[in-house]
Amino acid sequence: MRSNQTSEQTQEQPAMQTPDFNLSRNSFGKLVLTLADGLSHDGVVPVRAFPISAPDGGVGMMSTDGRELAWIPSLDGLPAPIRELIEAELAAREFMPEIRKIVGVSTYATPSVWTVQTDRGQTDLVLRGEEDIRRLVGNTLLISDSHGIHYLIRDLMALDKPSRKIMDRFL
Template identity: 65%
Template sequence: MDAAQIDLARDPYGKLVLTTADGERHAGVAPVRAFPIQAPDEGVSLMTGDGREVAWIPSLADLPPALRSLIEEELQGREFMPVIHAIRSVSSYATPSTWQVGTDRGDTSFVLRGEEDIRRIGQDTLLISDSHGIHFLLRDLQGLDRQSRKILDRFL
Protein backbone atom coordinates (compact mmCIF):
# COMPACT_ATOMS: atom_id res chain seq x y z
CA MET A 1 0.00 0.00 0.00
CA ASP A 2 1.37 3.35 -1.06
CA ALA A 3 1.70 6.09 1.58
CA ALA A 4 -0.78 8.15 -0.44
CA GLN A 5 -3.37 5.39 0.03
CA ILE A 6 -3.18 5.46 3.82
CA ASP A 7 -5.96 7.35 5.56
CA LEU A 8 -5.36 7.07 9.30
CA ALA A 9 -7.19 8.90 12.08
CA ARG A 10 -8.13 8.49 15.73
CA ASP A 11 -11.68 7.55 16.70
CA PRO A 12 -13.44 9.22 19.68
CA TYR A 13 -11.84 6.62 21.99
CA GLY A 14 -8.30 7.39 20.83
CA LYS A 15 -7.90 4.19 18.76
CA LEU A 16 -6.37 4.34 15.28
CA VAL A 17 -8.71 3.70 12.36
CA LEU A 18 -7.33 2.89 8.91
CA THR A 19 -9.47 3.48 5.85
CA THR A 20 -8.04 1.86 2.72
CA ALA A 21 -8.30 3.24 -0.82
CA ASP A 22 -11.26 0.91 -1.51
CA GLY A 23 -13.15 2.33 1.50
CA GLU A 24 -12.65 -0.60 3.89
CA ARG A 25 -12.35 0.53 7.53
CA HIS A 26 -10.11 -1.20 10.07
CA ALA A 27 -10.70 0.05 13.61
CA GLY A 28 -8.13 -0.38 16.36
CA VAL A 29 -5.05 -0.85 14.17
CA ALA A 30 -1.62 -0.73 15.75
CA PRO A 31 1.72 0.08 14.14
CA VAL A 32 4.43 -2.55 14.64
CA ARG A 33 8.07 -2.04 13.68
CA ALA A 34 9.70 -4.85 11.69
CA PHE A 35 13.20 -3.96 12.92
CA PRO A 36 12.77 -1.84 16.08
CA ILE A 37 16.46 -1.66 17.00
CA GLN A 38 18.47 -1.77 13.80
CA ALA A 39 16.09 0.11 11.46
CA PRO A 40 13.33 1.72 13.54
CA ASP A 41 12.08 3.97 10.72
CA GLU A 42 12.06 1.27 8.06
CA GLY A 43 9.32 -1.30 7.69
CA VAL A 44 6.25 -0.56 9.81
CA SER A 45 3.17 -2.75 9.60
CA LEU A 46 -0.33 -1.65 10.55
CA MET A 47 -1.93 -4.63 12.29
CA THR A 48 -5.50 -5.35 13.35
CA GLY A 49 -6.33 -6.53 16.87
CA ASP A 50 -6.45 -10.15 15.66
CA GLY A 51 -2.93 -9.92 14.19
CA ARG A 52 -3.69 -9.36 10.50
CA GLU A 53 -1.51 -6.96 8.57
CA VAL A 54 -3.67 -4.42 6.72
CA ALA A 55 -0.96 -2.02 5.54
CA TRP A 56 2.80 -2.00 5.09
CA ILE A 57 4.84 1.20 5.27
CA PRO A 58 8.34 0.72 3.80
CA SER A 59 9.70 3.93 5.34
CA LEU A 60 8.26 6.43 7.81
CA ALA A 61 10.30 9.14 6.07
CA ASP A 62 8.10 8.78 2.97
CA LEU A 63 4.91 9.68 4.87
CA PRO A 64 3.36 13.14 5.09
CA PRO A 65 4.39 14.83 8.38
CA ALA A 66 0.93 14.58 10.01
CA LEU A 67 0.61 10.86 9.26
CA ARG A 68 4.16 10.14 10.36
CA SER A 69 3.58 12.04 13.60
CA LEU A 70 0.41 10.05 14.32
CA ILE A 71 2.19 6.72 13.79
CA GLU A 72 5.25 7.75 15.84
CA GLU A 73 2.99 8.93 18.68
CA GLU A 74 1.25 5.55 18.72
CA LEU A 75 4.56 3.68 18.60
CA GLN A 76 5.91 5.67 21.56
CA GLY A 77 2.85 4.73 23.59
CA ARG A 78 3.32 1.03 22.79
CA GLU A 79 7.09 0.72 23.03
CA PHE A 80 9.12 1.20 26.15
CA MET A 81 12.84 0.72 25.71
CA PRO A 82 14.96 3.26 27.56
CA VAL A 83 18.35 4.00 25.99
CA ILE A 84 21.27 3.85 28.44
CA HIS A 85 23.69 6.78 28.18
CA ALA A 86 25.77 6.10 31.31
CA ILE A 87 26.28 3.38 33.90
CA ARG A 88 26.72 5.16 37.22
CA SER A 89 27.38 2.15 39.46
CA VAL A 90 26.61 -1.50 40.13
CA SER A 91 26.04 -3.06 43.53
CA SER A 92 28.27 -6.02 42.76
CA TYR A 93 30.20 -7.53 39.89
CA ALA A 94 28.54 -10.86 40.70
CA THR A 95 24.96 -11.35 39.62
CA PRO A 96 22.28 -10.61 40.52
CA SER A 97 23.35 -6.99 40.86
CA THR A 98 21.60 -3.64 40.96
CA TRP A 99 22.62 -1.19 38.27
CA GLN A 100 22.27 2.59 38.58
CA VAL A 101 22.06 4.04 35.06
CA GLY A 102 21.31 7.27 33.23
CA THR A 103 18.88 6.86 30.32
CA ASP A 104 17.07 9.02 27.79
CA ARG A 105 14.12 8.89 30.21
CA GLY A 106 16.08 9.89 33.31
CA ASP A 107 18.08 8.09 35.98
CA THR A 108 16.89 4.69 37.14
CA SER A 109 18.01 1.42 38.65
CA PHE A 110 17.35 -2.18 37.72
CA VAL A 111 18.39 -5.67 38.73
CA LEU A 112 20.48 -7.70 36.30
CA ARG A 113 19.87 -11.39 37.01
CA GLY A 114 22.83 -12.74 35.05
CA GLU A 115 25.34 -11.97 32.32
CA GLU A 116 23.12 -13.87 29.86
CA ASP A 117 20.65 -10.97 30.15
CA ILE A 118 23.13 -8.79 28.26
CA ARG A 119 22.83 -9.55 24.56
CA ARG A 120 24.97 -8.14 21.78
CA ILE A 121 22.76 -6.87 18.92
CA GLY A 122 25.48 -5.41 16.72
CA GLN A 123 29.09 -4.27 16.82
CA ASP A 124 28.40 -1.48 19.34
CA THR A 125 24.83 -2.22 20.46
CA LEU A 126 23.62 -4.17 23.50
CA LEU A 127 20.18 -5.14 24.73
CA ILE A 128 20.01 -5.54 28.52
CA SER A 129 16.99 -7.18 30.18
CA ASP A 130 16.20 -6.48 33.81
CA SER A 131 14.56 -8.81 36.33
CA HIS A 132 11.09 -7.49 35.36
CA GLY A 133 11.57 -8.10 31.63
CA ILE A 134 12.13 -4.45 30.72
CA HIS A 135 14.65 -4.07 27.93
CA PHE A 136 17.26 -1.33 28.03
CA LEU A 137 19.12 -0.43 24.84
CA LEU A 138 22.75 0.59 24.82
CA ARG A 139 23.29 1.93 21.28
CA ASP A 140 26.93 3.03 21.31
CA LEU A 141 29.48 1.15 23.39
CA GLN A 142 32.31 3.34 22.10
CA GLY A 143 30.37 6.49 23.03
CA LEU A 144 30.16 5.57 26.72
CA ASP A 145 32.24 7.49 29.22
CA ARG A 146 35.31 5.75 30.66
CA GLN A 147 33.70 4.76 33.99
CA SER A 148 30.64 3.26 32.27
CA ARG A 149 32.82 1.30 29.85
CA LYS A 150 34.98 -0.02 32.70
CA ILE A 151 31.92 -1.26 34.61
CA LEU A 152 30.39 -2.84 31.51
CA ASP A 153 33.63 -4.61 30.55
CA ARG A 154 33.43 -6.61 33.79
CA PHE A 155 30.12 -8.13 32.60
CA LEU A 156 31.00 -8.78 28.95
Protein backbone atom coordinates (compact mmCIF):
# COMPACT_ATOMS: atom_id res chain seq x y z
CA MET A 1 0.00 0.00 0.00
CA ARG A 2 2.86 2.33 0.71
CA SER A 3 4.10 2.11 -2.89
CA ASN A 4 0.62 3.11 -4.12
CA GLN A 5 0.68 6.23 -1.94
CA THR A 6 4.09 7.18 -3.28
CA SER A 7 3.02 6.80 -6.92
CA GLU A 8 -0.14 8.81 -6.26
CA GLN A 9 1.88 11.57 -4.60
CA THR A 10 4.29 11.64 -7.52
CA GLN A 11 1.44 12.04 -10.01
CA GLU A 12 -0.16 14.87 -8.03
CA GLN A 13 2.95 17.05 -7.78
CA PRO A 14 2.40 20.40 -9.50
CA ALA A 15 4.55 21.36 -12.45
CA MET A 16 5.27 24.70 -10.80
CA GLN A 17 8.86 25.15 -9.67
CA THR A 18 9.49 26.75 -6.29
CA PRO A 19 12.27 29.28 -6.73
CA ASP A 20 15.03 29.49 -4.13
CA PHE A 21 14.52 33.27 -4.01
CA ASN A 22 11.83 35.88 -3.55
CA LEU A 23 11.33 38.92 -5.75
CA SER A 24 9.68 42.24 -4.92
CA ARG A 25 9.92 45.95 -5.73
CA ASN A 26 11.39 48.55 -3.40
CA SER A 27 9.94 52.04 -2.86
CA PHE A 28 11.88 53.30 -5.92
CA GLY A 29 10.34 50.64 -8.20
CA LYS A 30 13.57 48.63 -8.49
CA LEU A 31 13.55 44.85 -8.19
CA VAL A 32 14.81 43.35 -4.94
CA LEU A 33 16.00 39.74 -5.00
CA THR A 34 16.07 37.95 -1.64
CA LEU A 35 17.97 34.67 -1.74
CA ALA A 36 17.19 31.60 0.35
CA ASP A 37 19.91 32.57 2.85
CA GLY A 38 18.10 35.88 3.49
CA LEU A 39 20.61 38.08 1.65
CA SER A 40 18.86 40.85 -0.35
CA HIS A 41 20.10 42.50 -3.53
CA ASP A 42 18.57 45.81 -4.66
CA GLY A 43 18.31 46.83 -8.31
CA VAL A 44 18.60 43.38 -9.87
CA VAL A 45 17.95 43.09 -13.58
CA PRO A 46 16.55 40.05 -15.42
CA VAL A 47 18.51 39.23 -18.58
CA ARG A 48 17.46 36.66 -21.18
CA ALA A 49 20.22 34.30 -22.26
CA PHE A 50 19.11 34.43 -25.91
CA PRO A 51 16.48 37.17 -26.33
CA ILE A 52 16.09 36.76 -30.10
CA SER A 53 16.81 33.13 -30.92
CA ALA A 54 15.29 31.61 -27.74
CA PRO A 55 13.13 34.24 -26.00
CA ASP A 56 11.33 31.60 -23.91
CA GLY A 57 14.61 30.16 -22.65
CA GLY A 58 16.59 30.90 -19.52
CA VAL A 59 16.77 34.17 -17.62
CA GLY A 60 19.58 35.26 -15.33
CA MET A 61 18.94 37.61 -12.42
CA MET A 62 21.90 40.00 -12.51
CA SER A 63 23.28 42.24 -9.77
CA THR A 64 24.11 45.90 -10.36
CA ASP A 65 27.76 44.93 -10.89
CA GLY A 66 26.87 42.31 -13.53
CA ARG A 67 27.09 39.11 -11.45
CA GLU A 68 24.49 36.41 -11.92
CA LEU A 69 22.66 35.90 -8.63
CA ALA A 70 20.03 33.39 -9.76
CA TRP A 71 19.27 31.35 -12.87
CA ILE A 72 15.73 30.64 -14.04
CA PRO A 73 15.57 27.90 -16.70
CA SER A 74 12.02 28.86 -17.70
CA LEU A 75 9.55 31.53 -16.60
CA ASP A 76 6.60 29.18 -17.21
CA GLY A 77 7.02 27.27 -13.97
CA LEU A 78 7.34 30.30 -11.68
CA PRO A 79 4.55 31.47 -9.40
CA ALA A 80 2.46 34.14 -11.15
CA PRO A 81 3.51 37.16 -9.01
CA ILE A 82 7.24 36.52 -9.56
CA ARG A 83 6.77 35.73 -13.27
CA GLU A 84 4.77 38.95 -13.78
CA LEU A 85 7.46 41.08 -12.11
CA ILE A 86 10.16 39.57 -14.31
CA GLU A 87 8.10 39.84 -17.52
CA ALA A 88 7.28 43.50 -16.82
CA GLU A 89 10.96 44.28 -16.28
CA LEU A 90 11.99 42.39 -19.43
CA ALA A 91 9.36 44.21 -21.52
CA ALA A 92 10.73 47.57 -20.40
CA ARG A 93 14.34 46.50 -20.96
CA GLU A 94 13.92 44.74 -24.31
CA PHE A 95 12.23 47.42 -26.39
CA MET A 96 12.92 46.12 -29.89
CA PRO A 97 10.46 47.06 -32.64
CA GLU A 98 10.17 44.55 -35.47
CA ILE A 99 10.44 46.01 -38.97
CA ARG A 100 7.60 44.80 -41.23
CA LYS A 101 8.29 47.04 -44.24
CA ILE A 102 10.84 49.60 -45.39
CA VAL A 103 8.83 52.51 -46.75
CA GLY A 104 11.85 54.41 -48.07
CA VAL A 105 15.38 55.68 -47.48
CA SER A 106 16.74 59.21 -47.90
CA THR A 107 19.89 58.04 -49.69
CA TYR A 108 21.74 54.83 -50.40
CA ALA A 109 24.89 56.30 -48.86
CA THR A 110 25.27 56.41 -45.09
CA PRO A 111 24.27 58.06 -42.91
CA SER A 112 20.73 57.79 -44.20
CA VAL A 113 17.23 58.22 -42.82
CA TRP A 114 14.99 55.18 -43.15
CA THR A 115 11.22 55.33 -42.92
CA VAL A 116 10.03 51.95 -41.70
CA GLN A 117 6.75 50.32 -40.73
CA THR A 118 7.16 48.34 -37.50
CA ASP A 119 4.92 46.26 -35.28
CA ARG A 120 4.54 49.47 -33.20
CA GLY A 121 3.78 51.84 -36.08
CA GLN A 122 5.70 53.89 -38.61
CA THR A 123 8.93 55.64 -37.61
CA ASP A 124 12.14 57.11 -38.95
CA LEU A 125 15.56 55.82 -37.97
CA VAL A 126 19.04 57.05 -38.83
CA LEU A 127 21.43 54.38 -40.06
CA ARG A 128 25.00 55.60 -39.44
CA GLY A 129 26.73 52.89 -41.49
CA GLU A 130 26.33 49.46 -43.02
CA GLU A 131 28.10 48.00 -39.97
CA ASP A 132 24.96 48.87 -37.95
CA ILE A 133 23.12 46.08 -39.81
CA ARG A 134 24.05 42.72 -38.28
CA ARG A 135 23.12 39.27 -39.52
CA LEU A 136 22.06 36.96 -36.74
CA VAL A 137 20.76 33.44 -37.37
CA GLY A 138 19.56 32.58 -40.89
CA ASN A 139 17.66 35.52 -42.41
CA THR A 140 17.35 37.45 -39.13
CA LEU A 141 18.82 40.95 -39.04
CA LEU A 142 19.37 43.44 -36.25
CA ILE A 143 19.59 47.14 -37.18
CA SER A 144 20.91 49.71 -34.70
CA ASP A 145 19.92 53.33 -35.21
CA SER A 146 21.85 56.44 -34.18
CA HIS A 147 19.96 56.59 -30.85
CA GLY A 148 20.93 53.03 -29.88
CA ILE A 149 17.50 51.53 -30.56
CA HIS A 150 17.66 48.05 -32.04
CA TYR A 151 15.18 47.09 -34.76
CA LEU A 152 14.61 43.46 -35.64
CA ILE A 153 13.91 41.95 -39.04
CA ARG A 154 12.90 38.45 -38.03
CA ASP A 155 12.95 37.06 -41.59
CA LEU A 156 14.42 39.09 -44.45
CA MET A 157 12.63 36.89 -46.99
CA ALA A 158 9.24 37.69 -45.39
CA LEU A 159 9.60 41.39 -46.29
CA ASP A 160 7.90 42.64 -49.44
CA LYS A 161 9.96 42.84 -52.64
CA PRO A 162 10.67 46.63 -52.52
CA SER A 163 11.87 46.31 -48.92
CA ARG A 164 14.18 43.41 -49.80
CA LYS A 165 15.55 45.40 -52.74
CA ILE A 166 16.45 48.29 -50.41
CA MET A 167 18.08 45.86 -47.96
CA ASP A 168 20.14 44.29 -50.77
CA ARG A 169 21.76 47.67 -51.43
CA PHE A 170 22.94 47.90 -47.80
CA LEU A 171 24.01 44.29 -47.23
